[in-house]
Amino acid sequence: MRTPILALAISALTAACAPTADPGRLATATASTEGRECFFTRNVNGFSAPDDETLYLRVGVNDVYQMQMFSPCPDMDWAQKLAVVSRSGSSVCRGTDATIVAPGPFGQQSCMVRSVRKLTDVEAAALPPGDRP
Numbered sequence: 001m002r003t004p005i006l007a008l009a010i011s012a013l014t015a016a017c018a019p020t021a022d023p024g025r026l027a028t029a030t031a032s033t034e035g036r037e038c039f040f041t042r043n044v045n046g047f048s049a050p051d052d053e054t055l056y057l058r059v060g061v062n063d064v065y066q067m068q069m070f071s072p073c074p075d076m077d078w079a080q081k082l083a084v085v086s087r088s089g090s091s092v093c094r095g096t097d098a099t100i101v102a103p104g105p106f107g108q109q110s111c112m113v114r115s116v117r118k119l120t121d122v123e124a125a126a127l128p129p130g131d132r133p
Contacts, residue, residue, distance in 0.1 A: 040091050040092075047133050048131050049076045049077040052074060054067070055067040064123075064127070065119065066116070067098065067115070069100070069112065070114045073104075075105055082100055084100060085100075094116055095115040
């Protein structure tokens with residue numbers, strides 16, 4: 001009598017450990033987290049702002065990231081210095097992770113970032129010379 005109960009228990013444990021989600025869905029979820037390109041704020045070593053809503057960051061030697069603001073960040077395009085502040089530790093992976101602190105017309109201003117994306121080498125090389133960080 002113990003053998004059928006033991007077999008039933010092993011069968012129940014095996015079923016409990018089996019994945020319940022669609023394998024294609026699992027692959028997509030894994031790929032989306034692996035595809036994220038994050039950077040540490042301490043590695044930012046240059047920037048340019050062609051307008052009040054776009055910011056390009058030089059990260060390390062070769063990487064260029066584009067940030068889009070939620071709303072215009074006045075005088076960001078004239079700033080000589082600014083800070084990238086991470087709200088999730090010391091790295092930035094998506095727009096909601098970062099705030100830009102820049103001088104404004106009435107003192108220091110904080111600007112919310114909507115999106116962050118790493119430019120490809122081709123996209124970075126295609127930036128106009130005045131927009132390259």
